[in-house]
Amino acid sequence: MAHPRSARERARAELTREIKERALTQLAERGADLSLRAIARDLGLVSSALYRYFRSRDELLTALIVDAYDDLADALLAADAAVAEERYAERWQAVCAELRSWALEQPHRFALVYGSPVPGYRAPATTVAPAERVMTALSGIAEAAAAAGALDAAAVPLDPALEAQLSAVAGLLGPRVPPSVTARLVAAFAQVIGMVNLELAGHFVGGFEPADLLFAHSVRELADLLGLR
Amino acid sequence: MAHPRSARERARAELTREIKERALTQLAERGADLSLRAIARDLGLVSSALYRYFRSRDELLTALIVDAYDDLADALLAADAAVAEERYAERWQAVCAELRSWALEQPHRFALVYGSPVPGYRAPATTVAPAERVMTALSGIAEAAAAAGALDAAAVPLDPALEAQLSAVAGLLGPRVPPSVTARLVAAFAQVIGMVNLELAGHFVGGFEPADLLFAHSVRELADLLGLR
């Protein structure tokens, strides 16, 4: 698996990659509708040939989604690693900034995972783990701060039922983070994704363009709110 | 215009309404792809007949989008009006709750305006004013509080360039609200839309279901953050 052996295997791996690459280019050019025939045309193949590589259009879509989550998570972790470990607020800002950059550079991939679901497509369970990698790239900072005793956690009283829900996701988002901070993490995540989506959809046109300053400012306020320093 | 006169005009108004209604049903059933032929079929018409009512598919889409913004704004204003005028925090919570209810009841309409743009469709300027009605339904509460001297505005120092951008939208969002609160209003809006979008897209599945409590809690925290009381 590390290095494909035969020429056949090498060719297969490369074509699989090329198919996904063309699919992404097409998403970028034509919007959300993915056409297997158009991909095959671009690659100089007959449309049925694609079925040697992906069992169906949905399977190709799933592969693209998994790749997108993974790439995004990698980019976020890299941005995080570039900041000194104990500067939690700066790490948060760097990761959020990277998320936005990644989205602006590849809006179609961002839309694929955080935009409206593609009509007729239902994401399989395979996509859950990669999606969680993205969330934990953000929440991991709060968890690290909490572990280091550097999280200024405001103790907010919560509805017991909500607290139970929050504890249930604590395994994923970070067990040392108090429930009220977990709630804020989810809200903060929604805000970041929401701002990027609004920007990409052109809802800020006329008001905030570029939205760099607004985004950076909001992200800084979120870091405060989360108790990161 | 108040009451269509002739039978012809009455029939035209009614069919226009029916076309939009069928279009919405179809969006709900088939996802984001809107088919004029399918709408015509549903109405027992020949597809070309629709061109007497809408010049193109895009024009129909635009009409649906404008209607969605308008309906949503109306619903928000109604929810706002149901709360005592000077209870600003409660008004905010009521309006946000109504926004979520509306979205959960009509996810396709919400996706139409706050989801990823429909491929190949570019929203015309006609949609800007209705979109702003929705935003001001939320920001109007902060503006009212500010006008009544009841806004606990935290004075946060801002980058001058950002402050300029914020002042530019102040005419729309409320001139008496200080810039730092305007920034928070936009961020809060993004958070609310973002949470609803994540919920609709199934990103909360397994963690927060139903998301009622999390949403209500986050919205309450936003009210605090905005200085509403």
Place this chain on the structure above:
DNA sequence: TGTACATCAGTGAACGCGCGTTCACTGATGTAC
């Protein structure tokens, strides 16, 4: 090292669909005198 057989990538035709938009037309509704 060479041959026999198995694997599998890619072909090309076909099935059975779908779509938006244009156009000349019929026939009903509305208007002016």
Place this chain on the structure above:
DNA sequence: TGTACATCAGTGAACGCGCGTTCACTGATGTAC
């Protein structure tokens, strides 16, 4: 009130496209002896 003409809703055929998926096939690559 009745007739002549104009307006306009809806028809049906056509244009020129698109799509995902299946299937029997050829011929090249890989494997076992």
